[in-house]
Amino acid sequence: MAAFRKESHDEDDDYWSGKKKKINIFDDDVSVEQADQMAKTRVLLKEQNDFDEETDTINWDGSSTAVTSTTKQSPTKPAPDVTPKQTLSPTQSPSMSNLRTQTHTRSQSVTYGIKPTISVQPASVSSTYSKSTERLPNSSSNLSLQEVVSSSAPKGQSSNDRAKMAEEIRFLQRSLERAKESGTTKLSVSDTVRCIITGEPFNLEAYRSREEKLELLDKAIKTNDGNAIITIVLFVQRTIKPSIFNMEIKKRPVAVNHYINYLKYHYDFEAVVDLLGFLGRSEEAAMFKYKQAISTSDPAVKIKNLKTCHRAHFLSEQGLAHNTSMLEEHISLLERQRPIEDADAKDEQEGKVMIFKTYPRKSSIINMSVITTLYYCCFYHAGLSENSLASPAAIRRDYKLTDKQFMWIALSARSRLKQWNGIEELFMTKGWFGGTKTKAVIGFDRVCEVLHNTSAPLDILSKYLRMVDNAEKRITLAKKFKCHDIVVDTYVAMKDRAELIDYAKKLIAHSREAYYAQDALKSTTVKWKN
Structure with a gap:
């Protein structure tokens, strides 16, 4: 101490x-x-x-x-x-x-x-x-x-202040880097378009005036780059008045097409129709609306959409008169198909109608064409009168089908059903004096082809081959269908002995056809040409 x-x-x-x-x-x-x-x-x-x-x-x-x-x-x-x-x-x-x-x-x-x-x-x-x-x-x-x-500050607080200052400096550096990446600085128009094309950072918000925005759009159009064009079009559309945007884009058809495709791709259909209407492309707008209306699978909704499209886009346009009539037929066809489908589906399910058992339906009739609908009705409802929706005659009348269209479809349906006796009534027409005559508007050569494709019996084929007016065509079809009697009779009618001899050599020996040809050659009543 x-x-x-x-x-x-x-x-x-x-x-x-x-x-x-x-x-x-x-x-x-x-x-x-x-x-x-x-x-x-x-x-x-x-x-x-x-x-x-x-x-x-x-x-x-x-x-x-x-x-x-x-x-x-x-x-x-x-x-x-x-x-x-x-x-x-x-x-x-x-x-x-x-x-x-x-x-x-x-x-x-x-x-x-x-x-x-x-x-x-x-x-x-x-x-x-x-x-x-x-x-x-x-x-x-x-x-x-x-x-x-x-x-001056205490040493401990001074260290904290320096650490805070260093952190603030780092934050400011990061902010500067982000600012550079986002392009806060205003580049020239050419450089900005180049950045859009090459995928570099860019900033369109720096361009404030309408002149600068339109300059950007024109520069992008000159590059023919779709991404740059649509990027700037969307920027201009978002930052200026709609009336000015529509007026300016109307002057630039390339930008218009890119913008319309963009709207379609993003399912903004109302904007597409409005823009097409503003541009005066009413026919394109009507057809686009029509495609949109038929895109649904529900027939009731489809009919409703088509009627709306008909009123809004077709009736008011004089240049769409032809398309308007076809649209009306489309609507009426859907309205005809719905009740036919409901009734036939019910009959098929109940099993009360024999034809649905023998030939089950492969698909629904709804959304089928007029020709397919006619074939369906000729196949399942051939005997109905014209006051019925499913009557083939009513379909022919309402949709103004030609005689050739109707005969071809009706002949195909009855041939598939093997109704050979019912085929003849398709060719019966009234004559001048109240009589009837046989006539096929599609030509009996076509009739024979249809019958052959549906495996018609030989006697039925031969019956209608004889009605072919042209002898050369008749011989060709008879050889094709192997109706030898028709070939022999035609050569006899032509008095061509040489051709008949050559043909007889090709027939099977001792067959009925060979004997028939030999008998024709031996006939003394025929005046041969040589």
């Missing part, structure tokens, strides 16, 4: 005797200007070259801070990264009278402590100190002691 007191007493004596040099900014011999200079320039005090020891300094709170000298010369340069340990507010700073009358005790003395964090070379110390001494109190750029102290 005694040793400790002695050591402490020695240290106090050394302190007051000046053996250990202590710098106190509140000493009587330190003026305010000098203290202000010390606080501002942060002079680093070190021991003499022969004393390589620590120099004790006193912080504002009375604690001691050790500064280790790293050089042999007297310190003349302030440390570059030095902050005071505690900030003294202006109300707490000592006045001039307090500086002169304050009792200098070790525990109460206020000393500006400096703790260097880097080594200072002697050459730089002297040069920096000389420069700092040139700006002493009378300079207007100098700060007061209170301002220097109040602007």
